[in-house]
Amino acid sequence: xxxxxxxxxxxxxxxxxxxxxxxxxxxxxxxxxxxxxxxxxxxxxxxxxxxxxxxxxxxxxxxxxxxxxxxxxxxxxxxxxxxxxxxxxxxxxxxxxxxxxxxxxxxxxxxxxxxxxxxxxxxxxxxxxxxxxxxxxxxxxxxxxxxxxxxxxxxxxxxxxxxxxxxxxxxxxxxxxxxxxxxxxxxxxxxxxxxxxxxxxxxxxxxxxxxxxxxxxxxxxxxxxxxxxxxxxxxxxxxxxxxxxxxxxxxxxxxxxxxxxxxxxxxxxxxxxxxxxxxxxxxxxxxxxxxxxxxxxxxxxxxxxxxxxxxxxxxxxxxxxxxxxxxxxxxxxxxxxxxxxxxxxxxxxxxxxxxxxx
Amino acid sequence: xxxxxxxxxxxxxxxxxxxxxxxxxxxxxxxxxxxxxxxxxxxxxxxxxxxxxxxxxxxxxxxxxxxxxxxxxxxxxxxxxxxxxxxxxxxxxxxxxxxxxxxxxxxxxxxxxxxxxxxxxxxxxxxxxxxxxxxxxxxxxxxxxxxxxxxxxxxxxxxxxxxxxxxxxxxxxxxxxxxxxxxxxxxxxxxxxxxxxxxxxxxxxxxxxxxxxxxxxxxxxxxxxxxxxxxxxxxxxxxxxxxxxxxxxxxxxxxxxxxxxxxxxxxxxxxxxxxxxxxxxxxxxxxxxxxxxxxxxxxxxxxxxxxxxxxxxxxxxxxxxxxxxxxxxxxxxxxxxxxxxxxxxxxxxxxxxxxxxxxxxxxxxxxxxxxxxxxxxxxxxxxxxxxxxxxxxxxxxxxxxxxxxxxxxxxxxxxxxxxxxxxxxxxxxxxxxxxxxxxxxxxxxxxxxxxxxxxxxxxxxxxxxxxxxxxxxxxxxxxxxxxxxxxxxxxxxxxxxxxxxxxxxxxxxxxxxxxxxxxxxxxxxxxxxxxxxxxxxxxxxxxxxxxxxxxx
Numbered sequence: 059x060x061x062x063x064x065x066x067x068x069x070x071x072x073x074x075x076x077x078x079x080x081x082x083x084x085x086x087x088x089x090x091x092x093x094x095x096x097x098x099x100x101x102x103x104x105x106x107x108x109x110x111x112x113x114x115x116x117x118x119x120x121x122x123x124x125x126x127x128x129x130x131x132x133x134x135x136x137x138x139x140x141x142x143x144x145x146x147x148x149x150x151x152x153x154x155x156x157x158x159x160x161x162x163x164x165x166x167x168x169x170x171x172x173x174x175x176x177x178x179x180x181x182x183x184x185x186x187x188x189x190x191x192x193x194x195x196x197x198x199x200x201x202x203x204x205x206x207x208x209x210x211x212x213x214x215x216x217x218x219x220x221x222x223x224x225x226x227x228x229x230x231x232x233x234x235x236x237x238x239x240x241x242x243x244x245x246x247x248x249x250x251x252x253x254x255x256x257x258x259x260x261x262x263x264x265x266x267x268x269x270x271x272x273x274x275x276x277x278x279x280x281x282x283x284x285x286x287x288x289x290x291x292x293x294x295x296x297x298x299x300x301x302x303x304x305x306x307x308x309x310x311x312x313x314x315x316x317x318x319x320x321x322x323x324x325x326x327x328x329x330x331x332x333x334x335x336x337x338x339x340x341x342x343x344x345x346x347x348x349x350x351x352x353x354x355x356x357x358x359x360x361x362x363x364x365x366x367x368x369x370x371x372x373x374x375x376x377x378x379x380x381x382x383x384x385x386x387x388x389x390x391x392x393x394x395x396x397x398x399x400x401x402x403x404x405x406x407x408x409x410x411x412x413x414x415x416x
Numbered sequence: 417x418x419x420x421x422x423x424x425x426x427x428x429x430x431x432x433x434x435x436x437x438x439x440x441x442x443x444x445x446x447x448x449x450x451x452x453x454x455x456x457x458x459x460x461x462x463x464x465x466x467x468x469x470x471x472x473x474x475x476x477x478x479x480x481x482x483x484x485x486x487x488x489x490x491x492x493x494x495x496x497x498x499x500x501x502x503x504x505x506x507x508x509x510x511x512x513x514x515x516x517x518x519x520x521x522x523x524x525x526x527x528x529x530x531x532x533x534x535x536x537x538x539x540x541x542x543x544x545x546x547x548x549x550x551x552x553x554x555x556x557x558x559x560x561x562x563x564x565x566x567x568x569x570x571x572x573x574x575x576x577x578x579x580x581x582x583x584x585x586x587x588x589x590x591x592x593x594x595x596x597x598x599x600x601x602x603x604x605x606x607x608x609x610x611x612x613x614x615x616x617x618x619x620x621x622x623x624x625x626x627x628x629x630x631x632x633x634x635x636x637x638x639x640x641x642x643x644x645x646x647x648x649x650x651x652x653x654x655x656x657x658x659x660x661x662x663x664x665x666x667x668x669x670x671x672x673x674x675x676x677x678x679x680x681x682x683x684x685x686x687x688x689x690x691x692x693x694x695x696x697x698x699x700x701x702x703x704x705x706x707x708x709x710x711x712x713x714x715x716x717x718x719x720x721x722x723x724x725x726x727x728x729x730x731x732x733x734x735x736x737x738x739x740x741x742x743x744x745x746x747x748x749x750x751x752x753x754x755x756x757x758x759x760x761x762x763x764x765x766x767x768x769x770x771x772x773x774x775x776x777x778x779x780x781x782x783x784x785x786x787x788x789x790x791x792x793x794x795x796x797x798x799x800x801x802x803x804x805x806x807x808x809x810x811x812x813x814x815x816x817x818x819x820x821x822x823x824x825x826x827x828x829x830x831x832x833x834x835x836x837x838x839x840x841x842x843x844x845x846x847x848x849x850x851x852x853x854x855x856x857x858x859x860x861x862x863x864x865x866x867x868x869x870x871x872x873x874x875x876x877x878x879x880x881x882x883x884x885x886x887x888x889x890x891x892x893x894x895x896x897x898x899x900x901x902x903x904x905x906x907x908x909x910x911x912x913x914x915x916x917x918x919x920x921x922x923x924x925x926x927x928x929x930x931x932x933x934x935x936x937x938x939x940x941x942x943x944x945x946x947x948x949x950x951x952x953x954x955x956x957x958x959x960x961x962x963x964x965x966x967x968x
Contacts, residue, residue, distance in 0.1 A: 108870050110869070110870075130870055131872045156871050160871055
C-alpha cells in the first residue's frame, strides 16, 4: 500500500506543460529519485506536492488524505530548495529551530531536538554561527537539518547538492542517504546527475518534458532503458539510429557506422524493415590495433581516434566510423594516439533496442 | 489571497478620502466656477508664454538640482556604507538634519553663511581688506541649486547606503579578479546593482525640487518661480483661482508622467541579489588611503552642514551674551518665553507625538501598498506604482488648503483635530516608505517565504519571523524619513493646526514674525532645539536598528 499516490497530475505555466499527466506512487520509507534535465518539470512536481503551487487537474493523496487545496503549512512535509533558502537573519540554531517553533514546542524541547539534529549532520559546534559564515557544504547540512527538524512525513530535496564540488558532493550523498534511511522518512530527491541518483535512490523516476518516461530500480533502468532519452541520461553514449531488418537468426542493423549484426530479441516486433534506435554499451565493444587488410570480419569497424581521455583505470576513446562515431574503452596501458586508427568489434549480444526516436 | 485583497482596501480608502477627495474639492472650487467645469483656464495657460516658461524652468532646475544632489550624496553614501569609524552614528544623524529643517530656518542659515554680511564674506573681507562682499549668490540660481542639494542629499545618502552596505562584496571582488580597475568595477558592477536605489533616491530628490516652494520664494528672489510658486502667486496675490487650479493639474500631470517613466525604468533595473548582513561588508579604515578618504569626507560633510552650524553659532553669539541667557529666555516662565501660553516642552512634545504617529501610519500604509505592488500583475505594476507616489507631486500647502475645504464640513469634519495634521504629514511621508521598501521586496528570494511555509509557518508567522526582519532596514529608512518629514513640515502645519497643537517649525515661524532681538534669539533657539531633538530621534532609530536587527 503506497503512502503517496499521484495520479494524472497536470500543471501549465503560460501554456507550457510543466507537468503533463504525471502518475506515480511511493512506499513508506522509500527514497525516490526524480531524474531529468533542467526544465523537465521535476521542480514543479515538488512545488505541487509541497502546496506552493496548485495543480490544474489530477489528484495527490498522502496516507489516504487528499492533498489538493491543503495549505502548505498544514501538509507537514519538508522541502529543501536548490538554493537552500536559509534565513540569512538567523543563526544556525535559529534556522533549524524554525520548524519546531512553528509546532509550538516548549523551548527546552526545541533546544534538545536542534542539538540532536546538529549532531546528526555533524554540525553541533556551529549552532551559533551566522549563515554567511558557513561554507557550501556546511550550509547544505544545516538546510538538511532544518528540513528534518519538524519530522516531516515526506521530505523533498530539490537538487540540494548541485552547487557543490564533486568530492564534497559524493561525500554528502552517502551521508544524506544514511541519515534519511536512519530516520526512515519517505523522500523524493530531484537531480539531473546519474551518479547522484544511483547513490541515493531506491527507485528512479525519469522525467522529460513534463512526462514520466520510465520508473524502476537503477539496475532495471540500466538493463533496459526505455528510450534514447533515458539511455543518454543514464550515461550511455552510443545511442544510434538504425534501419532494422531480419536476416536468418540474426537482425541486420543498418546504422551510420555501417551494418551491424545483432542477436534476435524476443520482445522486438519483427517487421521486414523498420526504423528504430539502439544502443551499444561501451563494455560491448572490444578494441584492437587497426589491421590493414581490406576484408574485415563481421561487426568489426575501422575508425579514426578523435579523442582520448584518461579515466584513471582506463582510457575512453571517441572513434569516428563512417558517418557516425562510437565511444569505447581501452586499458590504462594501451598506447593508442589521437589521429591513429583502431578496429572496434561489437558484441552482437550486447546490443539493446530502444523504443521512441533519438 | 482574498485576505490580501481586503487589506488593499485600507490604503485605497485612505488615499481616496485624504488625497483624492480634498484635491478634487480644490479643483472643483477653482475650475468649477459659475458656468461649470471648463477648459478655458487651460487654454489661457497654454497660450501664455510666461506660464510655459514656468513649466520649462521648473523641469530643468529640478534636473540640475537632482544631478547636484547625486554628486554630493553618492560619495557620502559610500562613506557610510563601507566604513566604520568613531562617531559614525552621530555623523549619520547630523547629515540627515538638513532634510528636516523648515525652509525658513535653512534660509536663515544660508543667509548667515553666504549673505553679504554672512560669515564667509565677513571673514574674506577682513582677511583680504576688501570693501565689497566677494561672494554674491543671494537671489541667484546658484543658491537655489545649493539649497536643493543641501535639502535632498540626505535622501540619496540614506536610500543608497542602505542597499550599498548590504551588497555582497564578493561581486566587486570577482570583478577585480577579472581585471577591472576600481573605476570599471564601480561602473560595471556596483553601479548597476545600486541603480534601483539611486533611481529611487533621485526620484524623491527630483520630486522635492520639482515642487519646491519656499526655497525658491525665499532664497531665489522674485525672478525665479517654479510652478508651485506660480500657483501660490495666482492664489494668494492675484486671486485667479481657475488658473491656479489649471496649473496645479498641469503640475500633477507632469508628476504622474515622471512617475510612470520612473516606474518603467525601475522595473527593468531590478535585479534579484543575495544581500549580505552589514558586518560582512563594512570595514574599519586601516589603510592610509582609506583613512584619508574617511577624514576628507567627514570634513566635506561638516562643510555641507555649515549653514546649520552657522545658526548655532549665531544663537550663541546674538546680543553678545552667552548661551545661558538664551536658554533662560527659551525656557523662561515670563510671558515672552512662552508662546500662547505653551511651554517649549509642550511644543516639543507636540512635534514628537505627531511625528511618531506619522511614522506609524506611513509604515502601515506604505508596507501594505508595497506588498500589493510587488504582487501585482506586471502590466498594472508601473501605473499603480506611479499612482501611489502621486502625493509627492502635491505640496503640503496645497494639501492643507484641500483639507480646510473638504474635511472641515460634514460628512467628515476633522477641523481642530490633530489627526488631520498627522494624516497630511503621512501623505507626504509614506512614499518614502514605499521607495525604500520596494527594491528590497522585489529582491527578496521567494524561496525564503516558501521555505518557511513548508516548515509550517502561517502567512502571519512568515511575515513576522522571516519577512519583517529582512525588510526592517528598509522600514527603518522609511521611518527615518517619515519622522523627518513630520518634524520639519511647516506649510500644512501652519494652515491646519490650532494654537494648542503648535509644532516646533510653526513656533519658529511665529517667533520670526515678531519684532525684536529676543524673538530672533527665540527662533534661533527653537531651531537649535529642533536640530537636537531630531538628531536624538535619528540616533535612537539607528540604535534600534543595531539592537533589534543585528545590522542586517
